[in-house]
Amino acid sequence: MHTFEELSRLFIERFNTDHFPKEPASLYEPNRYFLKLGGKRVRPVLCLMGNELFGDISQDAMHAATAIELFHNFTLIHDDIMDKAPLRRGNETVHQKFGESTALLAGDVMLVAAYEYLNRISPNHSSLIISLFNKTAREVCEGQQLDMDFEKRDNVGYDEYLNMINLKTSVLLAASLKMGTILGGALERNQNLIYEFGRKLGLAFQVQDDYLDAFGDPEKFGKQVGGDIKANKKTFLLIHAFETATPAQKEELHALLNNNSEDKVSQVLNIFKACGVDEWARALKEKYMEQAFDHLEDIAVLTKRKEPLKELALYLTQRQH
Amino acid sequence: MHTFEELSRLFIERFNTDHFPKEPASLYEPNRYFLKLGGKRVRPVLCLMGNELFGDISQDAMHAATAIELFHNFTLIHDDIMDKAPLRRGNETVHQKFGESTALLAGDVMLVAAYEYLNRISPNHSSLIISLFNKTAREVCEGQQLDMDFEKRDNVGYDEYLNMINLKTSVLLAASLKMGTILGGALERNQNLIYEFGRKLGLAFQVQDDYLDAFGDPEKFGKQVGGDIKANKKTFLLIHAFETATPAQKEELHALLNNNSEDKVSQVLNIFKACGVDEWARALKEKYMEQAFDHLEDIAVLTKRKEPLKELALYLTQRQH
Numbered sequence: 001m002h003t004f005e006e007l008s009r010l011f012i013e014r015f016n017t018d019h020f021p022k023e024p025a026s027l028y029e030p031n032r033y034f035l036k037l038g039g040k041r042v043r044p045v046l047c048l049m050g051n052e053l054f055g056d057i058s059q060d061a062m063h064a065a066t067a068i069e070l071f072h073n074f075t076l077i078h079d080d081i082m083d084k085a086p087l088r089r090g091n092e093t094v095h096q097k098f099g100e101s102t103a104l105l106a107g108d109v110m111l112v113a114a115y116e117y118l119n120r121i122s123p124n125h126s127s128l129i130i131s132l133f134n135k136t137a138r139e140v141c142e143g144q145q146l147d148m149d150f151e152k153r154d155n156v157g158y159d160e161y162l163n164m165i166n167l168k169t170s171v172l173l174a175a176s177l178k179m180g181t182i183l184g185g186a187l188e189r190n191q192n193l194i195y196e197f198g199r200k201l202g203l204a205f206q207v208q209d210d211y212l213d214a215f216g217d218p219e220k221f222g223k224q225v226g227g228d229i230k231a232n233k234k235t236f237l238l239i240h241a242f243e244t245a246t247p248a249q250k251e252e253l254h255a256l257l258n259n260n261s262e263d264k265v266s267q268v269l270n271i272f273k274a275c276g277v278d279e280w281a282r283a284l285k286e287k288y289m290e291q292a293f294d295h296l297e298d299i300a301v302l303t304k305r306k307e308p309l310k311e312l313a314l315y316l317t318q319r320q321h
Numbered sequence: 322m323h324t325f326e327e328l329s330r331l332f333i334e335r336f337n338t339d340h341f342p343k344e345p346a347s348l349y350e351p352n353r354y355f356l357k358l359g360g361k362r363v364r365p366v367l368c369l370m371g372n373e374l375f376g377d378i379s380q381d382a383m384h385a386a387t388a389i390e391l392f393h394n395f396t397l398i399h400d401d402i403m404d405k406a407p408l409r410r411g412n413e414t415v416h417q418k419f420g421e422s423t424a425l426l427a428g429d430v431m432l433v434a435a436y437e438y439l440n441r442i443s444p445n446h447s448s449l450i451i452s453l454f455n456k457t458a459r460e461v462c463e464g465q466q467l468d469m470d471f472e473k474r475d476n477v478g479y480d481e482y483l484n485m486i487n488l489k490t491s492v493l494l495a496a497s498l499k500m501g502t503i504l505g506g507a508l509e510r511n512q513n514l515i516y517e518f519g520r521k522l523g524l525a526f527q528v529q530d531d532y533l534d535a536f537g538d539p540e541k542f543g544k545q546v547g548g549d550i551k552a553n554k555k556t557f558l559l560i561h562a563f564e565t566a567t568p569a570q571k572e573e574l575h576a577l578l579n580n581n582s583e584d585k586v587s588q589v590l591n592i593f594k595a596c597g598v599d600e601w602a603r604a605l606k607e608k609y610m611e612q613a614f615d616h617l618e619d620i621a622v623l624t625k626r627k628e629p630l631k632e633l634a635l636y637l638t639q640r641q642h
Contacts, residue, residue, distance in 0.1 A: 108428075131440055134440060
């Protein structure tokens with residue numbers, strides 16, 4: 001049994017190899033650059049944790065974890081193009097540094113590299129893993145498309161937003177865990193429980209993310225508070241505010257979104273507080289966390305083996321930054 | 322045994338199903354739109370022909386053929402973004418009609434759909450097929466990147482250009498045939514021979530393509546002759562002209578490329594003819610065709626079974642349009 005830190009170190013050590021040929025450097029150098037920007041590697045570690053819940057970490061789990069991390073980086077490269085984001089982890093994004101066409105192609109070949117790792121998984125498991133991977137990849141694309149669709153609309157409801165977040169964020173966390181458990185030989189019932197644990201954990205994580213952007217402690221948060229509000233980004237908070245505000249508050253909120261006054265953030269926060277959005281969000285996160293832990297509880301393995309997952313879940317959802 | 326037309330009809334009948342869910346329509350409608358634009362479906366038919374060279378067409382070959390055609394369409398959608406092409410087969414390209422971000426994402430999910438079909442192939446063959454598919458997908462991306470790199474350079478040599486065309490065009494034709502033969506139970510020697518047949522056929526096809534753009538009969542060609550010349554596109558012809566021209570001709574060629582005079586096409590064609598580029602290209606195509614047919618000849622099956630492939634090869638490389 002390993003902690004998150006230990007598994008993270010183990011994974012990063014293996015992952016820091018060259019996944020691409022030398023030539024053509026114009027195609028593969030951008031990918032090497034992007035992977036070197038690092039990241040917490042949460043998803044592959046979830047895969048290894050799922051695997052270790054039922055046995056020793058296998059070579060197959062390491063292949064799946066590598067594929068998952070390459071897939072995640074593929075989505076980041078392409079998302080950055082779509083979002084026209086200049087920076088990622090404090091460094092230039094791939095399209096900013098190498099041009100859009102190369103970023104598009106570098107992302108494509110990153111996805112193909114993910115499938116190369118999946119194809120190394122032993123035949124007795126590979127088809128099931130690839131099937132779950134494909135389903136998840138599709139869903140993540142659907143989530144990104146819905147996110148872009150929602151940017152153009154101002155009547156997005158809670159259920160629609162939840163569905164989008166579920167697709168864009170949760171299913172990959174859930175599938176990472178499930179792949180690990182499949183490769184660990186878990187029964188289907190346990191596979192499904194860990195999937196639901198991951199899904200709910202992802203939702204709690206996103207609620208926390210939205211909450212901190214609005215109500216985080218500026219000193220601990222590390223970046224400017226209110227970024228989502230300034231960008232009129234749909235969040236759990238904004239959507240709930242619109243669903244519970246009085247007609248007068250709604251009108252004020254619309255007016256604030258439509259022109260960028262200097263005190264926009266503080267004004268919107270005032271409405272959020274008046275609507276009780278902050279308390280609601282804290283309770284919502286707790287609800288998803290409880291549901292996640294209930295699913296984890298239900299999995300038929302020794303409680304002791306679940307400790308690292310609990311620890312990671314709390315780390316992800318109780319951070320202040 | 323079936324002719325190209327018969328196999329094409331058979332494939333199109335099976336392929337004209339819905340490969341994508343209904344929702345979100347904003348993501349999947351673009352893919353449905355693009356697939357409806359049609360195309361000759363040459364690559365999947367090559368897969369079926371490779372398969373039929375050794376036996377009856379199997380369900381697995383149909384899955385592989387479908388994956389190949391989806392992959393090809395994925396590359397077209399993404400290439401059109403990179404080339405900023407407004408039209409494809411006389412209709413709006415995906416990014417032109419639905420926006421760049423959606424086209425990017427629609428392409429991504431088209432590639433995932435290709436892998437879904439590959440994952441339906443029986444376990445005894447799937448790993449080998451997916452491995453060849455991945456290798457080919459990587460190479461096609463490399464070819465596209467090299468093509469973009471070459472646009473910015475004016476000293477591209479014949480060998481480099483040949484390598485780029487091989488990656489961008491030939492390997493997918495070759496791999497399509499090879500996948501069919503693998504699934505038909507062919508011995509490795511025969512698999513490699515059909516691969517080389519496809520590769521050389523692809524090179525002959527590209528030489529023909531470059532030739533027709535410059536020397537085609539305007540009435541039969543269907544589109545304006547000289548498009549490549551106008552766009553300063555690197556072609557077999559231009560590269561050979563630079564490699565064989567006298568210093569004076571080279572200078573003239575450079576001058577013509579650097580300013581778009583009205584008689585640019587006819588002037589460049591004059592230099593091409595003075596350098597014997599037209600004859601050279603015809604001979605080069607013949608050379609690749611002969612090599613292709615030699616490989617086909619070498620394959621250890623009854624000559625009669627090779628007829629459809631010969632017929633298709635001649636159709637592809639002797640067309641006037």
